[in-house]
Amino acid sequence: MSDHPADPATESFLAHRNLLFTVAYEMLGSAADAEDVLQETWLRWVKVDLERVDDRRAYLVRITTRQALNRLRTMKRRKEAYVGQWLPEPLLTAPDVAEDVVLAESVSMAMMLVLETLSPTERAVFVLREVFDIGYEDIAAAVDKSPAAVRQIAHRARRHVDARRPRQTVSPRVARAALDAFRRALETRDMQGLLDVLAPEVVLVSDGGGVKQAALRPVAGADKVARFYLAGSAKAGVTITTEPTVVNGSPALLVCVDGELDGVMAARVEETSERITGLYYVRNPEKLSHVGARRALTLR
Incomplete structure (x- = not known):
């Protein structure tokens, strides 16, 4: 460690780095792109005359938002050419993220997919106002x-999100119990066990990005989802194992096939039934590069 103190620009950037990453990730749904946005933010920040900046946090958020908006518009074209279903890049998060209800909901797979239905400007405004209270x-x-x-x-985006917002979800403890039941049934190929933990209206969205095999459209219904998994593993003749983790502030599973990481499984468990109503399976290898390290997310 150097005994020399960091310059004011560096100190300010590092002090707010986790916040800026969270802003960029919620706008983009991609950790890789969020990191690129932070690099672009830094390059612009070091050119700013800090003596003319009254609120460094607000100024940094402003730069980050502008860079994220530029990238979001570019990503829209990429997503239009994407093979199959697109899911956000999963982030391994610390368990304490789940304790912040607003943060946990805002980065959940279900909510991130709702945000995908907004225009770039609507998404930026909604995230900054409703999540970060700017x-x-x-x-x-x-x-x-x-x-x-x-x-x-903001009013239009809030109304749009409220109409599509997932219904009240359960506590992390109940969600973990449902995922544990799903995990046991999947590993033992227990059809009835899967049907017991999947809600009748469950929807599976899988993302292979054209690189890994995945359903090109959502799979709906407990019986179809259960058969999708059991038939797929039987046909491939593979051994599936899972490991509990926390992804995007919620309980999730790391799924391994013959001992190798195959994907990340996130779930939505609703309060009324305590069954799984949404499954989000990310298999695209390009979206799994950040799974090895936990990310610090914050609203402050």
Whole structure:
């Protein structure tokens, strides 16, 4: 460690780095792209005259939002050419993320998919206002709109999200219990066990990115989802094992095939039935590169 103190620009950036990453990730759904946005933010931040900056945190968030918006528009074209279903890049998160209800919901797979239905500007405004509680004036500066326009966009985005927001989910303890039951049934190829833990209306979304085999469309219904997994593993003649973990603030599974990481399985478990109503399986190898290390997410 150097005895020389970091310069003010570096100190400010490092102090808010986790916040900036969280902002970028919630806007993009990609850890790799969020990291690129942080690099672009840093390159612009070091050129700023700090004596003219009243609120360094707000200024950094503004830069990050602008860079994320630029990248989000580019990603839209990539997603249009994506093979099969697109899911956010899963992040291994510390268990304490689940203790922050707002943060955990905002980075959940289910909510991230809802955010995908917003336009880039709507997504930026919604994330900054509803998740990070940033004022309209600061959001206006970040998205290059008037405060009045931002208020209208925020209202429209909130109404859109509320109409698609997942219903009340269960506590992490109940979610883990459901996933454990799913895990046992999957590893023992227990059809009835799968049917017992899957809600009748369960929907499976799998993302192979055209590299790994995955359903090109969502699979709906407990019987179809259970048969999809059991038939697939039987046909391939492989051994499936799973390991509990925490992904995007919620209990999840690392899925291994013949001892090699195959993907990350996240789930949505709803309060009324305590059964799994949503399964999100990311197999695309490009989206698994960050699975080896936990990420620190924060709203502050």
